[in-house]
Amino acid sequence: MAEHALAVVNLGKLFGGLAAVDGVSLNVATGERRVLIGPNGAGKTTLFHCVTGTLKPSSGQVSLFGRDVTRLAEHRRTALGMGRTFQITNVFPDLTLGENLALAIVGTDRRKWVVHRPAETFEEVRRQALEGLARVGLEGRAQLPAKLVSYGERRQLELALALNTGPKVLFLDEPCAGLSPAERQRISQMIADLPRSMTLLMIEHDMDVALGLADRVTVLHRGRVILEGTPQEVRANPQVRDVYFGHA
Amino acid sequence: MDRARLMLLVVALAGAAALPWIGGPFWTGLATQMMIFGLLALSVDLLLGHAGLFSLTHASFFAVSAYTVAILQVRYGWPTLAAAPAGILLGTALAALFGISVRTRGVYFILITIALGYVVWGIAHRWSSFTGGDNGVTNVPFPAVGPLAVTSHTQYYYVVLAAVILCGLGYRVLIRSPFGLGLRGVKASETRMQSLGYRTGLHIYVAFVLSGALASFAGVLYVYYNKFVNPVAASFPVSVEAALMAIVGGTGTIVGPFLGAGVVLGLRNWVSSFVEMHHAIMGAVFIATVLWAPQGLVGIAARVRARLKGRDG
Ligand SMILES: Nc1ncnc2c1ncn2[C@@H]1O[C@H](COP(=O)(O)OP(=O)(O)O)[C@@H](O)[C@H]1O
Ligand SMILES: [Mg+2]
Numbered sequence: 001m002a003e004h005a006l007a008v009v010n011l012g013k014l015f016g017g018l019a020a021v022d023g024v025s026l027n028v029a030t031g032e033r034r035v036l037i038g039p040n041g042a043g044k045t046t047l048f049h050c051v052t053g054t055l056k057p058s059s060g061q062v063s064l065f066g067r068d069v070t071r072l073a074e075h076r077r078t079a080l081g082m083g084r085t086f087q088i089t090n091v092f093p094d095l096t097l098g099e100n101l102a103l104a105i106v107g108t109d110r111r112k113w114v115v116h117r118p119a120e121t122f123e124e125v126r127r128q129a130l131e132g133l134a135r136v137g138l139e140g141r142a143q144l145p146a147k148l149v150s151y152g153e154r155r156q157l158e159l160a161l162a163l164n165t166g167p168k169v170l171f172l173d174e175p176c177a178g179l180s181p182a183e184r185q186r187i188s189q190m191i192a193d194l195p196r197s198m199t200l201l202m203i204e205h206d207m208d209v210a211l212g213l214a215d216r217v218t219v220l221h222r223g224r225v226i227l228e229g230t231p232q233e234v235r236a237n238p239q240v241r242d243v244y245f246g247h248a
Numbered sequence: 249m250d251r252a253r254l255m256l257l258v259v260a261l262a263g264a265a266a267l268p269w270i271g272g273p274f275w276t277g278l279a280t281q282m283m284i285f286g287l288l289a290l291s292v293d294l295l296l297g298h299a300g301l302f303s304l305t306h307a308s309f310f311a312v313s314a315y316t317v318a319i320l321q322v323r324y325g326w327p328t329l330a331a332a333p334a335g336i337l338l339g340t341a342l343a344a345l346f347g348i349s350v351r352t353r354g355v356y357f358i359l360i361t362i363a364l365g366y367v368v369w370g371i372a373h374r375w376s377s378f379t380g381g382d383n384g385v386t387n388v389p390f391p392a393v394g395p396l397a398v399t400s401h402t403q404y405y406y407v408v409l410a411a412v413i414l415c416g417l418g419y420r421v422l423i424r425s426p427f428g429l430g431l432r433g434v435k436a437s438e439t440r441m442q443s444l445g446y447r448t449g450l451h452i453y454v455a456f457v458l459s460g461a462l463a464s465f466a467g468v469l470y471v472y473y474n475k476f477v478n479p480v481a482a483s484f485p486v487s488v489e490a491a492l493m494a495i496v497g498g499t500g501t502i503v504g505p506f507l508g509a510g511v512v513l514g515l516r517n518w519v520s521s522f523v524e525m526h527h528a529i530m531g532a533v534f535i536a537t538v539l540w541a542p543q544g545l546v547g548i549a550a551r552v553r554a555r556l557k558g559r560d561g
Contacts, residue, residue: 054442073447074443078442078445086443090439091440092436092440095432095433103430103444112427118421119424120424
């Protein structure tokens with residue numbers, strides 16, 4: 001089991017009477033790229049929330065590299081190597097892009113508790129922040145407040161924040177949501193270029209992006225896994241055509 | 249720092265140094281109060297302007313510290329060098345206790361802090377055998393360190409001026425530190441901060457305690473200026489006014505709370521000399537600020553500067 005980066009066992013999440021996630025089990029191998037697809041409201045985001053610790057699951061178990069993290073707070077899971085982006089952009093609008101990155105960089109170490117030294121005097125953090133921005137195509141933007149850059153650039157920042165906590169397992173929730181085709185292309189290329197050692201779970205609506213990137217695909221429908229397989233298997237499956245491609 | 253700001257700073261410091269000669273005892277006294285309450289407002293603003301938490305219990309730390317100093321000096325004859333640190337320590341310890349209120353957010357946090365504030369006021373008011381009841385503790389001497397003793401309000405003004413400058417410099421480092429940046433992160437998005445590895449509850453708790461320590465220090469400066477302390481120092485209006493000062497002056501800044509303190513104290517002095525309705529006037533000032541100048545006086549100044557710059561360019 002230890003070779004699994006992530007193991008989810010029989011996970012459930014109830015919102016009142018609604019089972020948003022209903023007994024999901026999932027094993028993702030180290031270095032694997034897994035894409036989650038499923039119609040709107042299938043429970044994909046809720047599943048991510050429960051796995052990364054944003055929400056407490058109603059039942060079930062989550063393990064990271066063989067360690068049970070079901071009861072760990074979110075910040076502890078981040079320290080253990082989980083990183084995530086949000087479907088709805090969740091950056092710091094009043095802070096500059098450089099400060100946004102600095103928060104991500106010191107978030108997983110003791111430097112976040114330093115009170116006696118201005119943040120900008122940490123040369124190492126500054127350098128890493130500039131590199132982190134350049135890595136997602138935001139070079140030269142470090143001094144701009146996040147609220148003044150374009151939506152597309154805020155999506156790039158969203159990705160950069162997650163990448164700079166030092167994640168071993170990265171969760172991307174519709175990283176291309178709301179982007180133009182050209183921007184979509186850019187971001188999916190960045191994701192494709194991530195090191196293969198990083199385990200990747202991605203929720204994606206665009207089938208071409210999803211199936212191009214995935215080693216394996218999990219299809220969610222009404223809180224349940226209805227299929228797991230290679231991109232070819234998923235494309236060929238009639239049930240998936242029904243629920244996912246709908247009337248297309 | 250650009251040249252205009254450096255000039256402004258030099259002029260302000262020179263003005264502050266010369267004030268006792270220019271303004272006489274009345275203005276010197278008002279300026280001392282402005283600095284003391286400005287410091288209290290600054291402590292409130294560490295939470296309000298940076299972490300986004302509206303505390304209404306900071307008079308508690310201010311008063312507990314003031315009472316501690318007064319009781320130890322007057323009743324037990326402790327020297328300043330022992331009494332003042334004891335005041336800060338006790339005020340901060342109370343903040344460490346009241347800090348559990350950061351488990352709540354928003355309006356619940358406000359309500360809990362109001363309740364805690366009333367508890368402290370009630371104790372000061374009712375436990376008269378220890379606190380002196382409504383009369384409080386009187387005859388607090390000026391501070392003295394060994395042979396160095398303050399002997400006049402003018403001298404004490406300079407002590408407060410030096411203390412406030414030091415606090416301002418320290419505060420500036422704190423809010424620009426990774427910890428301070430983290431507070432602004434929590435204010436903007438607690439969920440994102442957690443996913444970046446921050447234990448946000450602890451982060452805010454630490455800020456609450458630091459802020460309580462600063463309020464306690466303001467309490468020490470206050471009691472040596474005032475020469476007495478009574479339950480008014482612990483009362484709800486003091487907490488409200490401190491927040492008001494920060495908002496009127498400009499939250500999230502350093503000079504803002506001091507400017508706000510100047511406005512609030514100045515208005516109170518001026519208005520209450522002919523009408524007994526300064527609370528109503530304060531309310532009106534507050535509403536006007538929220539409606540027309542949400543960034544406070546500092547925000548107005550920034551807007552004027554931007555407009556002037558625009559005209560030049
Ligand atoms: N905080 C919440 N409270 C109540 N219901 C929720 C909440 N979040 C999501 N839901 C519901 O749970 C279901 C799954 O939502 P979600 O996980 O966002 O789906 P997806 O990401 O697959 O589109 C939806 O029916 C949604 O309305
Ligand atoms: Mg979703």
